[in-house]
Amino acid sequence: MDNKSIEINVQNNIANISLNRPxxxxxxxxxxxxxxxxxxxxxxxxxxxxxxxxxxxGKAFCAGQDLKEVTTPELNPGFKKILEEHYNPIISKIRSISKPVIAAVNGVAAGAGANIALACDIVIASDKASFIQAFSKIGLIPDSGGTFFLPRLIGFQKASALMMLGDKVSAAEAEKLGMVYKVIPSEVFSEEAVKLAEHIALMPTKALAMTKELLNNSMSNSLEQQLDLESKLQIEAAQSEDYAEGVAAFIEKRKPNFKGK
Incomplete structure (x- = not known):
């Protein structure tokens, strides 16, 4: 495994993961x-x-699949492996991991790169970022969960048009459509992304994991099923150390010290 293609640094309870093939x-x-x-x-x-x-x-978040790999016979894993062993597991892990995942889209996010970002819990974008459902331009269909997440984020009609036409969406337009949470000026983007991650790492992350579970299930649950799951998880959250700390801090008018427990 080529460890240089991904950089990871754990600091202040944050795992900074950088895609590193600039x-x-x-x-x-x-x-x-x-x-x-x-x-x-x-x-x-x-x-x-x-x-x-x-x-x-570098300048991009992720341009999707390396086309050199799929057009070089001795390197090409084949689309079955690429989907079943590469992208599908990445999307599943992002959605199932019990930690909040923030996508800090610093530049172009195209194809699978765009859809990996959209699968994250919170997406922020530099004002120089852009999003492209590039698949139709080379005769492919959207993958990496794009057909699942994008219609839910921006609506069926807009998602259909963006996927079929392959239009480039600016960061400002992505925010307007609801694809991203916030656009941040590029000159302070890295610092603000870390601040956001540090902020969320100090929150009651056990409850955030439950919130993520609820959101995942809301994609397929009926209202009754969702209400039942909310009840189950709320009872569990009310038994957590973080809840006890949050209430105590509120009563004592001090800043809570959450531990994610």
Whole structure:
């Protein structure tokens, strides 16, 4: 596994994960896809990690699949492996991991790169970022959960048009459509992304994990099923150390010290 294709640094309870193939706009090859999965698993099992910040080194967030890999016979894993062993597991891990995952989209996010960002819990974008459902331009269909998340984020009609036409969406337009939480000026983007991650890492992350579970289930649950799950998880949250600390801090008029327990 090529560990250089992904950089990871754990500090202040945050795992900073950077896609690190800037010379090809952080496009994915097999080593990079497997390495990202490995690091996500490490983060899930590391109690010191309470939030994950995913970004890209260089000018791009991620340009999707490295087309050189799929057009070089001795390198090409084939689309079955690429989907079933690369992208699908990445999306599943982002959604199932019990830590909040923030996508800090610093530049272009195209194809699978865009859809990996949209699968994250919170998406922030530099004002120089852009999003492209680039698949139709080369005769492919959107993958990496794009057909699941994008219609839910921006509506069926807009998602259909963006996927079929392959239009580039600016950061400002992405915010207007509801694809991203916030756009941040590029000159302070890295610092603000870290501040956001530090802030969320100090929150009651056990409750945030339950919130994530509820949101995941809301995609398929009926209202009655969702209400039942809310009841179950709220009872569990009310028994947590973080709840006790939050109430005590409120009564004592002080800042809470949450531990994610």
């Amino acid at each position: 010379e090809v706009f952080n496009s994915f090859n097999r080593d990079m896809a497997l390495s990202l999965q490995h690091h996500l698993d490490e983060c899930e099992n590391n109690s010191k990690v309470r939030a994950i910040l995913l970004t890209g080194n």
